[in-house]
Amino acid sequence: MKLKELGELGLIQRLYEFQGKGLKAGIGEDCAVFSMGELDLLVTTDLMVEGVHFLKELTPPEALGYKLLAVNLSDLASCGALPLFYVIGLVSNTEEDWEYIEGVYRGLYKLSNLYGVGLAGGDLSRGERMMLSLTIIGKAEKDTWIPRSGAKVGQRVFVSGTLGGSALGLMELKNGLKEGPFVKRHLYPPIRLELGQCLAKRKLASAMIDLSDGFLQDLERLVAASGVGAEIELQALPLEEGFIRRCEQMGLDPLKVALSGGEDYELLFTVEEEKKEEVFRLGEELKIKLSEVGRIIPQGLRILQNGRPLEIPQKLGYDHFRWENPFT
Amino acid sequence: MKLKELGELGLIQRLYEFQGKGLKAGIGEDCAVFSMGELDLLVTTDLMVEGVHFLKELTPPEALGYKLLAVNLSDLASCGALPLFYVIGLVSNTEEDWEYIEGVYRGLYKLSNLYGVGLAGGDLSRGERMMLSLTIIGKAEKDTWIPRSGAKVGQRVFVSGTLGGSALGLMELKNGLKEGPFVKRHLYPPIRLELGQCLAKRKLASAMIDLSDGFLQDLERLVAASGVGAEIELQALPLEEGFIRRCEQMGLDPLKVALSGGEDYELLFTVEEEKKEEVFRLGEELKIKLSEVGRIIPQGLRILQNGRPLEIPQKLGYDHFRWENPFT
Numbered sequence: 001m002k003l004k005e006l007g008e009l010g011l012i013q014r015l016y017e018f019q020g021k022g023l024k025a026g027i028g029e030d031c032a033v034f035s036m037g038e039l040d041l042l043v044t045t046d047l048m049v050e051g052v053h054f055l056k057e058l059t060p061p062e063a064l065g066y067k068l069l070a071v072n073l074s075d076l077a078s079c080g081a082l083p084l085f086y087v088i089g090l091v092s093n094t095e096e097d098w099e100y101i102e103g104v105y106r107g108l109y110k111l112s113n114l115y116g117v118g119l120a121g122g123d124l125s126r127g128e129r130m131m132l133s134l135t136i137i138g139k140a141e142k143d144t145w146i147p148r149s150g151a152k153v154g155q156r157v158f159v160s161g162t163l164g165g166s167a168l169g170l171m172e173l174k175n176g177l178k179e180g181p182f183v184k185r186h187l188y189p190p191i192r193l194e195l196g197q198c199l200a201k202r203k204l205a206s207a208m209i210d211l212s213d214g215f216l217q218d219l220e221r222l223v224a225a226s227g228v229g230a231e232i233e234l235q236a237l238p239l240e241e242g243f244i245r246r247c248e249q250m251g252l253d254p255l256k257v258a259l260s261g262g263e264d265y266e267l268l269f270t271v272e273e274e275k276k277e278e279v280f281r282l283g284e285e286l287k288i289k290l291s292e293v294g295r296i297i298p299q300g301l302r303i304l305q306n307g308r309p310l311e312i313p314q315k316l317g318y319d320h321f322r323w324e325n326p327f328t
Numbered sequence: 329m330k331l332k333e334l335g336e337l338g339l340i341q342r343l344y345e346f347q348g349k350g351l352k353a354g355i356g357e358d359c360a361v362f363s364m365g366e367l368d369l370l371v372t373t374d375l376m377v378e379g380v381h382f383l384k385e386l387t388p389p390e391a392l393g394y395k396l397l398a399v400n401l402s403d404l405a406s407c408g409a410l411p412l413f414y415v416i417g418l419v420s421n422t423e424e425d426w427e428y429i430e431g432v433y434r435g436l437y438k439l440s441n442l443y444g445v446g447l448a449g450g451d452l453s454r455g456e457r458m459m460l461s462l463t464i465i466g467k468a469e470k471d472t473w474i475p476r477s478g479a480k481v482g483q484r485v486f487v488s489g490t491l492g493g494s495a496l497g498l499m500e501l502k503n504g505l506k507e508g509p510f511v512k513r514h515l516y517p518p519i520r521l522e523l524g525q526c527l528a529k530r531k532l533a534s535a536m537i538d539l540s541d542g543f544l545q546d547l548e549r550l551v552a553a554s555g556v557g558a559e560i561e562l563q564a565l566p567l568e569e570g571f572i573r574r575c576e577q578m579g580l581d582p583l584k585v586a587l588s589g590g591e592d593y594e595l596l597f598t599v600e601e602e603k604k605e606e607v608f609r610l611g612e613e614l615k616i617k618l619s620e621v622g623r624i625i626p627q628g629l630r631i632l633q634n635g636r637p638l639e640i641p642q643k644l645g646y647d648h649f650r651w652e653n654p655f656t
Contacts, residue, residue, distance in 0.1 A: 003429070004422035008452055014426070018433040020413055020446010032448030034413050036467075037365060045415045045463060047453045085348055085362050087373040089417070089461040094332035098342065101331070105346040118348010120360030123461075124336055125375045131455065133417040135373060135463035139364075 061103025063187035080200020091127035151226035167261020232294035389431025391515035408528020419455035479554035495589020560622035
């Protein structure tokens with residue numbers, strides 16, 4: 001069977017059997033978790049492949065480096081962990097300019113310094129197209145990290161920041177725009193490390209995931225991992241006015257962009273009702289907008305518009321092995 | 329400046345400035361080392377790129393998976409560390425058969441089980457050609473790991489196993505041979521984890537490196553990291569008779585293959601003279617051939633044949649960004 005028939009999810013399911021023993025969390029979580037004395041070690045890895053995750057002509061090298069580290073930091077953020085250090089695999093064409101590579105590392109370094117996480121080493125290889133692989137190691141106090149799988153019926157669904165800005169920025173970039181708030185959101189997404197760590201330390205969130213492939217798809221993952229469902233209030237979704245206006249100018253459906261647009265890197269998490277107020281206070285403390293957007297139900301995924309269920313389009317997200325290249 | 333002008337070494341040198349603070353070892357060592365309470369964490373990463381590190385038609389998928397993990401385990405072995413868990417980045421063409429991918433993971437899994445190290449997770453992406461990235465995390469008791477940089481003048485140079493078999497096996501594969509001792513050595517190289525750990529635990533080796541890019545190039549790296557030189561006795565190099573015979577049959581210079589052929593994954597290490605006997609006993613205990621092949625001198629790299637220096641050909645190793653593809 002070919003991978004395009006199997007799809008990303010089918011492939012992941014088949015890879016479960018090769019997973020090692022003795023992990024606290026593994027395939028299917030944002031990070032793998034391994035016990036190490038009084039601490040838990042967390043590790044996550046992400047690939048960025050030229051032509052799949054980025055196009056060089058649309059991506060300044062600093063932004064590429066920034067985002068490579070950011071997506072990995074975001075996985076640690078979604079578990080509430082503290083990043084320690086990372087390693088990089090770089091595949092590049094030998095005709096590549098050093099200046100581009102240097103830019104990538106400058107982008108990485110800038111974000112590294114912001115969060116006190118260090119580049120520890122890596123590997124280099126020739127190859128036709130650029131490919132970057134980053135693996136980051138983090139830590140958390142024993143069993144304080146937040147899984148995808150902890151959501152319980154009745155708990156509230158929260159999301160940080162606003163939705164869809166990164167996908168809109170990508171469309172602007174493709175239309176030739178070089179800057180602006182949405183382009184910036186796409187190239188330099190905010191990373192919610194401090195929020196994730198506070199939610200973990202104060203035991204405020206029962207399940208958490210970061211929004212990499214779109215709100216709806218990542219919500220589906222969280223509820224699937226937890227064996228529950230969710231009901232989302234359309235009006236409660238955090239869409240900026242400027243975002244809605246800009247989508248309409250560009251002939252886009254803001255709702256579709258917000259629900260299915262990837263790479264927001266906001267945190268989606270579930271909260272016991274009695275902890276809601278404390279969560280809102282945490283948002284004020286950190287100056288991060290936190291929105292209650294729905295609740296956990298026994299099963300299914302429902303979006304309510306003025307109390308009536310909206311039909312959810314199938315497969316709003318992105319599958320690496322089945323779907324068309326979003327850049328072509 | 330283009331990468332092909334800079335070369336792999338030039339690129340690595342320029343990347344030093346982006347290295348994080350607070351590492352016990354980083355770029356330039358086989359593993360990065362990070363202090364974590366009473367333990368040291370070691371991490372290493374290796375890429376395998378189709379057409380650069382392997383050709384699918386010459387590489388059974390199990391061998392590819394085995395070797396991907398083996399080369400990383402070998403980096404841990406060369407520091408004397410204990411492997412814990414690893415993550416994989418897999419880039420594959422969507423036309424790829426699941427059966428090939430499954431074979432790769434079966435090869436990984438087989439070796440994983442042998443050493444009690446577990447696959448913890450990974451990332452998947454589409455891409456034109458196959459690319460695998462593996463990052464492994466290991467541990468060692470605080471400050472017991474062995475660096476490249478600890479060789480001192482007067483110490484003896486040791487190497488495990490025999491030299492050149494893997495490079496010979498690759499040439500046999502290219503000539504259409506599918507099996508035999510050298511093909512097996514190339515596809516399923518032995519990994520010296522236990523030897524590395526014993527050398528570290530018993531404080532027998534002052535500096536160590538694994539032979540990935542060829543004896544001479546890796547020796548050069550060890551002495552450069554240590555700020556010393558080395559003198560090697562040609563007659564002491566462990567070349568099997570069968571290896572010499574087979575090289576001659578194929579019209580190859582056995583010495584050149586042994587000195588410059590990569591992927592032996594044997595350990596090259598330095599030992600205080602008074603510890604030599606203990607090292608030989610360890611070899612007998614583990615049933616691994618250990619050979620004393622030379623000594624550390626203040627500077628330079630000399631190979632002696634019957635007491636007379638041999639001229640060392642420049643650049644016997646392999647540079648990822650400057651050299652020609654060894655497969656074409």
